[in-house]
Amino acid sequence: MTDQIKLFQEKLNAELAKMEFGKKPTELYEPLRYTLRQGGKRMRPILAVMAYLTKKQDWESIIAPALSIELFHNFTLIHDDIMDEAPLRRGKETVYKKWDSNIAILSGDALMILAYDLMLEADYDDIKYLIKLFNRCVVEVCEGQQMDMNFETIDTVPEEDYIEMIKLKTSVLLGYSLEMGALLAGMTKEQALKLREFGINIGIGFQLKDDLLDVYGDTAKVGKQIGGDIISxxxxxxxxxxxxxxxxxxxxDLDDLIAATDFDPVKKVDSVKAIYAQLGIKEIAEEKMKYYFDLGFKQLVELKDEDLNLDPLIAFTQALIDRDH
Known part of the structure; x- marks a missing residue:
């Protein structure tokens, strides 16, 4: 499985490297090359490929539409970094920091349009339907980002609102990746919808896992400061x-820790973790994470008798679930 994923990543990266952008003005196009050279797991196009492989084997035939999802994902990262005022992305300066916000906005917009060009290369009879699904996903991602920004201005957020936010901001794109791959492989819309729901629920579980790893992960494996979410x-x-x-x-006590502007980061993390331990927060979050993983796999159970090869997708997903970083 690891070798197969590496093969997918290498092929996707090679195709990205071959993509031709305009040459002038350089301020518009160089940020696109810079962004796509930063790497990344390419998880979303790989999910599209994995969905396609449940029914067909010629996965290289869908590289263009699969990469359209990656271009859209990177468009969201460029714009998110502006809104979050994030200085680094994958260890490198973000586009708006390296150039400026106006250039980042415009380059991101161009990347989004290029994503549509690649999507239109999909070999699918009802391309209008495929584009409509993509458009719905794009709008939902924007809704999720707005909800996330809204949360910054209020003291607390109901659990169901937080789940809805991460569903929209993160998970629906995983769901669309699988749905698109399934449709291009010739699945019915009903079958593809089950894969979409699988991706959405698994995606919610992944975000909850990331929340847990930020507090309880191993710095050496996670690759970033543990407790960053608590500090911020x-x-x-x-x-x-x-x-x-x-x-x-x-x-x-918790409110005081949140309100403090002059604090020792290590002591703050330790104090908040002590409160989490007192309230059993880790166990609650783990249970909720497991709930969404189980909910996702139930969608695949419903496809078991549909003459589909689901084993590689299940193995890939389980590997992501079992990761400790």
Missing amino acids: NKKTMLLLKALELADEKTKE
Whole structure:
């Protein structure tokens, strides 16, 4: 499985490297090359390929539409970094920091249009339907990003709103990747929808896993500072659940930690983790994560008798679930 994924990544990266952009103005096109050279797991186009392989083997025939998803994903990253004022992406300067915000906005817009060009290369009879699915996904991602920004201005967020936010911001694109691959392989719309729902639920589980790894992961494996979400007061499932379950005194302590502007990061992380331990937050988040993973796999169970080769997709997904970084 690892060798197969590496093969997919190498082929996708090779095709990205061959993509021709305009030459002038350089300020418009160089940020696109810079962004796509930064690497990444290419998980979304790989999911499209994995869905296609459940029914057909000539996966290289769908590289163009699969890469359209990767271009759209990178468009969102360019714009998200502006909104988040993030200085680094994959260890490199973000586009808006290396150039400026206006260039980043315009380059991101161009990347989005190029994504549509690749999508239109899909060999699918009802291309209008495929584009409509993509458009719905794009709008949902924008809705999720707006919800995430809205959360920054309010003290607490209900659990169901947080789940809806990560579903829209992150998971629907995983779902679309699988749905598109399934449709291009010749699945019925009903079958493809089951794969979409699988991807959405698994995606929610992945985000909850990332929330947990940020607090309880191994720095050497995760590759970033543990407790970064705590230090930045990010409204993750863990923090929101702690605020919901804390008694008056514990909530006061938690509120003080959140409000502090002058603090020792290590002590803050340790103090918040102590509150999480007191409230059983890790176990609650793990249970919720498992719920969404199980919910996703139930969609695949419904496809078991459909003469599809689901084993590689299941193995790939399980490998992602089992990761510790």
